[in-house]
Amino acid sequence: MSERIGEALARAKADDRVALIGYLTAGFPEPDATVELAKALVAGGADMLELGLPFSDPLADGVTMQRSNLKALEQGMTVARSPELIRELRAAGVVIPLIVMTYYNPILAYGQDGFVQDIAAAGADGLIAVDVPPEESEALSGRCREASMAFVPLLAPTSTDERIALASRQASGFIYCVSVAGVTGVRRALSSDLGEYLNRVRRQTDLPLAVGFGISRREHIEALHGKADAVIVASAIVDLIEATPREEREEVVRGFVEVLTGRGKV
Amino acid sequence: MSNDAPVLPDERGRFGEFGGRFVPETLMTAIGELERAFAEAQADPAFRDELDALLRDFVGRPTPLYFAENLSKRLAGEDANGEPRVRIYLKREDLAHTGAHKINNAVGQGLLARRLGKRRIIAETGAGQHGVAAATVCAMLGQECIVYMGAEDVRRQALNVFRMKLLGAEVRVVDSGSRTLKDAINEAIRDWVTNVETTHYLLGSAVGPHPYPLMVREFQSVIGGEAREQLLGVEGRLPDYAVACVGGGSNAIGLFHPFYMDESVHFIGVEAGGEGLDTPRHAAPLSAGRPGVLHGAYSFLMQDEGGQIEETHSISAGLDYPGVGPEHSFYKESGRATYATATDDEALTAFRLLSETEGIIPALEPAHALAHIVKLVRDVADGTVIVVGLSGRGDKDMEATAKALGVKLT
Ligand SMILES: Cc1ncc(COP(=O)(O)O)c(C=O)c1O
Numbered sequence: 001m002s003e004r005i006g007e008a009l010a011r012a013k014a015d016d017r018v019a020l021i022g023y024l025t026a027g028f029p030e031p032d033a034t035v036e037l038a039k040a041l042v043a044g045g046a047d048m049l050e051l052g053l054p055f056s057d058p059l060a061d062g063v064t065m066q067r068s069n070l071k072a073l074e075q076g077m078t079v080a081r082s083p084e085l086i087r088e089l090r091a092a093g094v095v096i097p098l099i100v101m102t103y104y105n106p107i108l109a110y111g112q113d114g115f116v117q118d119i120a121a122a123g124a125d126g127l128i129a130v131d132v133p134p135e136e137s138e139a140l141s142g143r144c145r146e147a148s149m150a151f152v153p154l155l156a157p158t159s160t161d162e163r164i165a166l167a168s169r170q171a172s173g174f175i176y177c178v179s180v181a182g183v184t185g186v187r188r189a190l191s192s193d194l195g196e197y198l199n200r201v202r203r204q205t206d207l208p209l210a211v212g213f214g215i216s217r218r219e220h221i222e223a224l225h226g227k228a229d230a231v232i233v234a235s236a237i238v239d240l241i242e243a244t245p246r247e248e249r250e251e252v253v254r255g256f257v258e259v260l261t262g263r264g265k266v
Numbered sequence: 267m268s269n270d271a272p273v274l275p276d277e278r279g280r281f282g283e284f285g286g287r288f289v290p291e292t293l294m295t296a297i298g299e300l301e302r303a304f305a306e307a308q309a310d311p312a313f314r315d316e317l318d319a320l321l322r323d324f325v326g327r328p329t330p331l332y333f334a335e336n337l338s339k340r341l342a343g344e345d346a347n348g349e350p351r352v353r354i355y356l357k358r359e360d361l362a363h364t365g366a367h368k369i370n371n372a373v374g375q376g377l378l379a380r381r382l383g384k385r386r387i388i389a390e391t392g393a394g395q396h397g398v399a400a401a402t403v404c405a406m407l408g409q410e411c412i413v414y415m416g417a418e419d420v421r422r423q424a425l426n427v428f429r430m431k432l433l434g435a436e437v438r439v440v441d442s443g444s445r446t447l448k449d450a451i452n453e454a455i456r457d458w459v460t461n462v463e464t465t466h467y468l469l470g471s472a473v474g475p476h477p478y479p480l481m482v483r484e485f486q487s488v489i490g491g492e493a494r495e496q497l498l499g500v501e502g503r504l505p506d507y508a509v510a511c512v513g514g515g516s517n518a519i520g521l522f523h524p525f526y527m528d529e530s531v532h533f534i535g536v537e538a539g540g541e542g543l544d545t546p547r548h549a550a551p552l553s554a555g556r557p558g559v560l561h562g563a564y565s566f567l568m569q570d571e572g573g574q575i576e577e578t579h580s581i582s583a584g585l586d587y588p589g590v591g592p593e594h595s596f597y598k599e600s601g602r603a604t605y606a607t608a609t610d611d612e613a614l615t616a617f618r619l620l621s622e623t624e625g626i627i628p629a630l631e632p633a634h635a636l637a638h639i640v641k642l643v644r645d646v647a648d649g650t651v652i653v654v655g656l657s658g659r660g661d662k663d664m665e666a667t668a669k670a671l672g673v674k675l676t
Binding site: 154163 | 278286287288289290291292293294295296442443448449452455456459460461462463557558559560561562567569571572573574575
């Protein structure tokens with residue numbers, strides 16, 4: 001249900017905040033870890049959940065997410081299990097918008113039609129397919145439209161105006177603006193050209209803009225105030241989950257998200 | 267080629283349903299630029315002239331087409347006049363500079379990178395042959411060269427690692443995944459995503475997003491183009507079979523493509539059967555896989571039920587890859603080519619056979635093509651003419667084969 005995304009972004013806007021999208025790799029670090037971790041993100045103030053379905057060859061990802069993808073697969077997570085996991089999340093009271101993120105091959109193996117229908121029926125609100133650029137996404141974005149799910153394309157600093165327009169025409173929900181030319185992973189500072197690039201995208205579309213890749217600190221988010229509608233924090237959360245003993249994990253993740261959202265202190 | 271040749275790939279980079287460009291958005295602009303630069307270069311006589319001159323003077327082309335009379339007689343016997351029943355010709359890419367066909371594509375892309383104004387070159391390598399070819403061309407053209415190579419392949423192909431370093435390249439060892447060619451490509455793509463403004467990715471096989479399968483095919487078609495002319499010269503006719511090993515598929519497509527419109531020429535691609543197709547330890551996506559998306563293209567793949575890429579095995583590092591070029595998938599589906607497999611053991615036997623009968627030590631990759639010839643000749647008519655792509659020489663495989671044959675070196 002893509003409207004939920006618009007509502008969540010509108011609420012953040014009304015509060016004069018940049019919305020926070022928190023990422024989890026499904027089934028990482030244990031098969032049953034995801035529901036409690038998602039609840040911790042919500043408790044910390046995350047506005048949306050991005051749920052990554054693992055792929056063996058995540059070529060847009062840095063070392064952190066490569067490890068989380070591999071570990072989730074080793075622990076038995078499959079794309080076939082994802083509708084069930086989404087249902088569990090919904091049943092556990094995670095009501096924030098949920099965006100599924102994965103690579104194309106697992107979707108194709110499941111069957112594009114069935115995949116979109118099944119995750120939509122389970123309660124997903126949107127889909128991001130990292131290696132499906134606008135030229136190749138007609139089938140997938142069309143199916144998302146039929147299922148009332150948002151299809152969220154990615155843009156990069158290297159995207160030309162022409163490509164920004166192309167992606168905007170297929171997009172719904174929001175546009176994922178990759179902050180730098182690079183793979184996922186924590187970075188200290190935002191790229192200095194980020195503002196100019198976001199302006200360029202803004203001129204071409206009225207859709208909300210979410211910035212991701214490298215975002216890991218409260219100051220990054222503050223710096224994006226007025227420039228972006230949302231941020232996506234992924235590797236920083238995964239790093240934290242990896243580094244924290246199991247019993248303390250949810251507490252630590254909640255605390256980190258509170259810092260990111262400005263609810264809590266460092 | 268005749269005018270009725272289908273114009274493939276189409277403008278979306280599709281060979282039928284196969285191919286396309288499935289990459290992160292960050293790369294799309296650069297891939298578009300590459301496509302335009304390649305099209306312009308192809309239409310530019312000055313580019314062609316420079317490439318042809320380098321292929322002649324630097325690479326040593328044309329490579330010979332050698333009539334393997336001893337092998338022909340050994341495999342198929344003689345007729346009443348003492349002539350071999352079947353005539354097998356070897357297209358000697360092993361005699362090209364650096365010892366394999368990979369140099370044809372490396373020279374072409376190196377020149378193209380210069381045209382694009384990109385001085386930093388990255389490449390992946392499995393057997394090390396493409397890495398050596400890339401490093402060689404970069405040394406000649408004054409380009410920086412970084413080669414990604416899986417840790418397992420670094421072990422199997424230590425000699426080539428040393429060669430690359432001698433040529434001034436930096437070799438980055440890849441420790442992720444199965445630590446072979448697939449993972450080296452993942453890592454090269456990650457580098458490219460990060461450094462796309464300054465860097466050209468010199469991909470070594472007919473795989474990847476459009477325009478790579480087209481571009482690599484065009485640079486490798488010199489193999490089939492020469493072979494066709496040479497055969498018409500010595501035999502006065504076209505071959506009945508063109509046979510080549512298929513890893514990513516570049517030497518095979520380079521041999522086949524110029525014969526595409528010659529319908530009487532049967533194409534046979536030979537994949538790595540590893541320990542057998544009845545085991546999981548092989549690298550034969552066309553023979554035992556399903557279509558899917560890996561490394562930017564829709565093509566046959568070795569994958570599990572859930573779409574996760576499976577680990578592969580082959581005694582030959584150059585064939586140890588779970589994917590294959592999209593044009594081969596198209597050839598398979600359209601029936602233009604057939605695809606067979608040869609196991610590790612069969613390839614080793616053929617490796618020794620060619621060494622002993624002809625005094626030519628082949629690389630383990632084309633030994634797979636030769637292994638299939640051993641079976642093929644049993645069923646063909648007298649007078650059959652076969653051309654085999656001898657894609658590389660065996661020096662790099664001395665350690666691996668000695669080990670497999672139970673011989674201890676020093
Ligand atoms: C000698 C030789 N032949 C064949 C191959 C396989 O590649 P392709 O299928 O692209 O020709 C390699 C790869 O390293 C090689 O070194």
